[in-house]
Amino acid sequence: MTSAIELEDVVKEYHAHGELVRAVKGVSLDIEEGEFFSLLGPSGCGKTTTMRMIAGFEAPSKGLVKLHGQDVTNVPPNKRDVNMVFQSYALFPHMSVWDNVAFGLKQRKTPQEEIRRRVGEILEIVDLVGREKRRPREMSGGQQQRVALARALVNRPRALLLDEPLGALDLKLRQAMQIELKRIQREVGITFVYVTHDQSEALTMSDRIAVMNDGLVEQLGGPREIYERPATPFVAGFIGTSNLLTGTASAGELKIGDGRVLVPGRDGEVTVTVRPEKITIGTDAPESGLSALAGTVSEVVYLGTYNSYAVRLADGAEMTVFQQNAHDATATAERGDSVWLSWQAQHSYVIGS
Amino acid sequence: MRRLTPYLLALPGWMWLAIFLVVPMAAMASVSLQTGNAIDGYAMTFSVSNYTDALGRYSTQLVRSLLYGGMATVAMLAIGYPVAYWIAFKGGRRKSVYLFLLLLPFFVSFVLRTISWNFLLADNGILFGTLKGWGLLPADFHVLATTFAVVGGLTYNWLPFMILPIYVALERVDPRVVEAAQDLYATRAAAFRRVVLPLSLPGVFAGVLMTFVPATADPVNAAILGGTANTMIGNIIQTEYLTNLDYPTASALSFTLMAVLLVGIFVYARVLGTENVLEAAAR
Numbered sequence: 001m002t003s004a005i006e007l008e009d010v011v012k013e014y015h016a017h018g019e020l021v022r023a024v025k026g027v028s029l030d031i032e033e034g035e036f037f038s039l040l041g042p043s044g045c046g047k048t049t050t051m052r053m054i055a056g057f058e059a060p061s062k063g064l065v066k067l068h069g070q071d072v073t074n075v076p077p078n079k080r081d082v083n084m085v086f087q088s089y090a091l092f093p094h095m096s097v098w099d100n101v102a103f104g105l106k107q108r109k110t111p112q113e114e115i116r117r118r119v120g121e122i123l124e125i126v127d128l129v130g131r132e133k134r135r136p137r138e139m140s141g142g143q144q145q146r147v148a149l150a151r152a153l154v155n156r157p158r159a160l161l162l163d164e165p166l167g168a169l170d171l172k173l174r175q176a177m178q179i180e181l182k183r184i185q186r187e188v189g190i191t192f193v194y195v196t197h198d199q200s201e202a203l204t205m206s207d208r209i210a211v212m213n214d215g216l217v218e219q220l221g222g223p224r225e226i227y228e229r230p231a232t233p234f235v236a237g238f239i240g241t242s243n244l245l246t247g248t249a250s251a252g253e254l255k256i257g258d259g260r261v262l263v264p265g266r267d268g269e270v271t272v273t274v275r276p277e278k279i280t281i282g283t284d285a286p287e288s289g290l291s292a293l294a295g296t297v298s299e300v301v302y303l304g305t306y307n308s309y310a311v312r313l314a315d316g317a318e319m320t321v322f323q324q325n326a327h328d329a330t331a332t333a334e335r336g337d338s339v340w341l342s343w344q345a346q347h348s349y350v351i352g353s
Numbered sequence: 354m355r356r357l358t359p360y361l362l363a364l365p366g367w368m369w370l371a372i373f374l375v376v377p378m379a380a381m382a383s384v385s386l387q388t389g390n391a392i393d394g395y396a397m398t399f400s401v402s403n404y405t406d407a408l409g410r411y412s413t414q415l416v417r418s419l420l421y422g423g424m425a426t427v428a429m430l431a432i433g434y435p436v437a438y439w440i441a442f443k444g445g446r447r448k449s450v451y452l453f454l455l456l457l458p459f460f461v462s463f464v465l466r467t468i469s470w471n472f473l474l475a476d477n478g479i480l481f482g483t484l485k486g487w488g489l490l491p492a493d494f495h496v497l498a499t500t501f502a503v504v505g506g507l508t509y510n511w512l513p514f515m516i517l518p519i520y521v522a523l524e525r526v527d528p529r530v531v532e533a534a535q536d537l538y539a540t541r542a543a544a545f546r547r548v549v550l551p552l553s554l555p556g557v558f559a560g561v562l563m564t565f566v567p568a569t570a571d572p573v574n575a576a577i578l579g580g581t582a583n584t585m586i587g588n589i590i591q592t593e594y595l596t597n598l599d600y601p602t603a604s605a606l607s608f609t610l611m612a613v614l615l616v617g618i619f620v621y622a623r624v625l626g627t628e629n630v631l632e633a634a635a636r
Contacts, residue, residue, distance in 0.1 A: 055536060056536075057532055057535075057536075076535070077532070077535045077536050078535045078536070078537075078538045078539055078540055079538075083536055083537065084532075084533070084536045086529050086532070086533060088527065088529055090527060090529035090530045090532065090533040091530075091533075092530060092533070092534070092547075092548055093530070093552070094548075094551045094552055103534070103537050103539075103547075104537035104538055107537055107538040107539045107543060108538050151533075151537070152536075152537075155537070155538075
């Protein structure tokens with residue numbers, strides 16, 4: 001079976017202000033049929049450029065773009081069987097919702113009867129029945145978002161490209177739309193390629209994620225894999241909150257001050273990450289068999305469902321620790337307290353292993 | 354006091370309009386219904402025949418003015434739209450430079466600009482004289498004193514007023530919307546026809562308004578470039594008023610021209626679809 005979208009060592013370079021900018025420095029991806037695939041990274045990492053090359057708005061400087069096994073590197077966007085949902089929605093302001101959604105079908109000379117049926121169907125899926133005659137500017141952000149989605153989906157593209165489509169919505173609506181998008185994707189069964197800088201969004205929705213940084217893919221994998229086993233310090237830092245510890249290990253232990261970080265079977269230079277929610281904070285030195293570090297609480301932030309502690313270690317490094325606010329919990333530490341941090345060996349993840 | 358401030362700030366503007374537009378208009382309306390002569394003075398007789406007489410005598414020039422104004426407007430649209438499009442979409446960082454260049458001729462007086470056209474188009478001037486000297490043009494070739502010269506002059510003189518509003522409308526078109534059309538299988542031509550053009554219509558509407566009206570009423574181009582066979586209504590009004598001192602006829606002609614232009618504009622707005630124009634503009 002051929003993949004829905006293939007990028008083969010795609011490079012995008014352009015000149016701006018007399019300088020060569022390398023937006024994408026060699027990206028290879030294999031996106032499968034029916035997959036919810038995310039391109040995740042900070043702004044300027046090349047994710048949008050990568051997507052625009054799939055859509056056909058930008059031509060790669062090098063490399064190939066294939067859709068369903070066919071080389072489309074030099075095919076214009078109007079002849080590619082993918083549709084895009086733009087960050088700003090890019091709805092046609094002079095057309096009604098109905099005409100916006102019917103645009104693609106009309107361009108492809110679909111029979112009137114079929115246009116009527118398919119536009120009606122898709123408006124039902126995105127829950128916009130009864131709003132056909134509205135103009136885009138008479139609608140809320142969330143509704144415009146759904147018009148944009150319907151306008152792309154009605155054409156039954158082989159793949160749908162979404163460029164930070166929820167970026168302009170407020171938090172509540174964004175969360176509702178995440179679930180909505182996922183439902184729609186299951187319903188229509190189309191490959192979704194989703195560009196976002198919001199790691200929680202990518203983790204929630206994706207089957208697989210490509211984490212991009214500085215024009216390259218840093219890691220490619222499922223949400224759990226990327227979260228639990230970051231391949232590079234960048235991924236560890238970008239996805240969620242992460243504590244990075246570097247040093248020289250001997251006999252499976254990394255010594256830091258009075259403490260230790262267990263890295264079974266490791267020797268030599270290592271970088272270890274540990275997630276803040278895996279760490280327990282306490283006043284007594286923990287039993288052996290746990291990683292343990294001593295420090296001083298420098299900040300306590302109350303965050304509702306949990307507290308976030310900043311703990312300064314003897315060597316000056318700062319660790320972040322999340323502690324759930326359970327029903328019987330009182331704050332276990334105050335600012336200035338000397339504390340011990342401990343976690344199980346399995347929660348230390350050695351980067352690149 | 355706070356609530357009154359906006360009204361107070363607008364007051365000088367309204368006063369200006371009231372004094373310098375409404376009062377003269379009322380005076381002119383009154384004059385257009387008077388009879389008499391320049392020596393004995395004019396008296397109000399509510400003579401509607403001023404209008405019928407003037408129209409009877411000068412209908413040729415009136416129709417010619419509308420025709421020339423219309424031709425110049427079409428020419429300006431044909432020349433101006435691509436220029437506006439180019440500046441808006443391809444101008445890049447030099448947009449303001451191009452807009453400035455567009456307005457540069459306005460630093461020279463309107464009459465001088467038209468006279469320089471006269472120089473340029475003169476039968477044995479720099480351009481045609483040279484070409485005739487080389488034998489590239491027949492000796493009796495001439496452009497001055499033709500319809501072409503007058504319409505050309507009108508086109509030249511008001512072109513920026515056509516380009517600027519169209520540019521403003523095109524500038525507001527989100528390039529992403531054009532991309533969206535192409536993404537939805539529209540060719541470049543279809544994307545232009547279905548998306549860019551409709552979104553620029555408010556600019557076209559404003560441009561036509563700002564050029565057709567003054568071009569139709571203009572006396573300068575016809576006077577300098579048109580010779581005797583291309584007299585426009587503006588020239589007649591000028592002559593009646595300043596030379597013949599026939600104020601009632603001049604006033605009646607002015608009002609007739611104004612009425613014709615107003616009716617024309619309303620019909621035009623209707624045809625183009627005021628609702629669409631205003632709606633797109635309100636975006």
